[in-house]
Amino acid sequence: MPIIENSTYTPPWWLHGKHMQSMYPRMFRRVPQPEYEIQRIPTPDGDFLDLDITQSLPHNGRLVILSHGMEGNSKREYIWGMARAFRLEGWNILAWNFRSCGTGINRQPRLYHCADLDDIGTVIAYARKLQYTRILLLGFSMGGNITLNYLGTFAGDLPEEILGGIAFSVPCDLADCSRRLDTGFNKVYRRVFLSSLQNKIRQKNKILPEIYSVDGLAQVKTLRDFDRKYTAPIHGFLSAEDYYNKGSCAHVLEKITRPTLLVNALNDPFLSPKCFPTEAARNSRYLYLETPREGGHVGFALPGALYWSERRALEFAGEHYMQPHRSAVWAIQDLNL
Numbered sequence: 001m002p003i004i005e006n007s008t009y010t011p012p013w014w015l016h017g018k019h020m021q022s023m024y025p026r027m028f029r030r031v032p033q034p035e036y037e038i039q040r041i042p043t044p045d046g047d048f049l050d051l052d053i054t055q056s057l058p059h060n061g062r063l064v065i066l067s068h069g070m071e072g073n074s075k076r077e078y079i080w081g082m083a084r085a086f087r088l089e090g091w092n093i094l095a096w097n098f099r100s101c102g103t104g105i106n107r108q109p110r111l112y113h114c115a116d117l118d119d120i121g122t123v124i125a126y127a128r129k130l131q132y133t134r135i136l137l138l139g140f141s142m143g144g145n146i147t148l149n150y151l152g153t154f155a156g157d158l159p160e161e162i163l164g165g166i167a168f169s170v171p172c173d174l175a176d177c178s179r180r181l182d183t184g185f186n187k188v189y190r191r192v193f194l195s196s197l198q199n200k201i202r203q204k205n206k207i208l209p210e211i212y213s214v215d216g217l218a219q220v221k222t223l224r225d226f227d228r229k230y231t232a233p234i235h236g237f238l239s240a241e242d243y244y245n246k247g248s249c250a251h252v253l254e255k256i257t258r259p260t261l262l263v264n265a266l267n268d269p270f271l272s273p274k275c276f277p278t279e280a281a282r283n284s285r286y287l288y289l290e291t292p293r294e295g296g297h298v299g300f301a302l303p304g305a306l307y308w309s310e311r312r313a314l315e316f317a318g319e320h321y322m323q324p325h326r327s328a329v330w331a332i333q334d335l336n337l
Helices: 018-028 077-088 118-129 144-154 174-180 184-207 223-234 240-247 278-282 310-320 328-335
Strands: 037-042 048-052 060-065 092-096 134-140 162-168 262-263 286-292
Touching: 018 077, 037 118, 060 077, 060 118, 060 144, 077 092, 077 134, 077 310, 092 118, 118 134, 118 144, 134 144, 144 162, 144 262, 162 310, 174 223, 174 240, 174 328, 184 223, 223 240, 262 310, 278 286
Parallel strands: 060 092, 060 134, 134 162, 162 262, 262 286
Antiparallel strands: 037 048, 048 092
């Protein structure tokens, strides 16, 4: 029953409310850019993924793969903050960009979406070719959903190198979260997401006009409208509801077989009650659910260099991933760190 009671996060006295806790890091946090090597790798369908990867630390076999949120990228402050935190503990970092979130619009019709596990699989395969033997998956928001979806869907066939996962602010039930973004102040977030998504449709229209029509694009007012018009038909789903069902990690959480931490703040404005899977955690030996009372969406700000989310991720990693996993060879590698 790995439900973590009494979460330790307390926001600074001056950071009140779920919206301020969500927006403050985006508006005011500044993190120095890590020393990345920018790499572009091919995908099996003839497209590409853009990666930021650090390999300046000694190659001790440890790598964190960071997955950003919807319409984010590898340059976001929360990615850089987490990268800095893990580099301080001797991990190398691979921060990948979802399709068309990197340095250019992708060639193939596919966009990124929550049910697509092929691309994170391609990134993991690339990391294994680089001889990383202890790989931690860490995601935020939509990237957290993809991370958990991958760990649950392929639970019986995960590469041995995968230690487990850590995920923050995860929309475990996409249908409910889509509806929440249609209410109250959340419409502000929705407007930002849609503006960015609509711009990408216009760019895709220039490359693939026969697939990406801009007719009626101005009438797309909600994320459900967008998923109904573009995500579902382009990627083979029967409807937006079919996509939400197949893309929601809530359905596979109990299948996870590697130590995995899910942290969702109770005041997260994006999340519905179905995004707090207490029953799945009670029934699992591996899924650790932590629900701080506050924190907002991808917030968890603290004064100083490290945010609470970064400290919490390091703490969980130290508890669960610094010991050998399944293979005695790893124990020898630990002795050589």
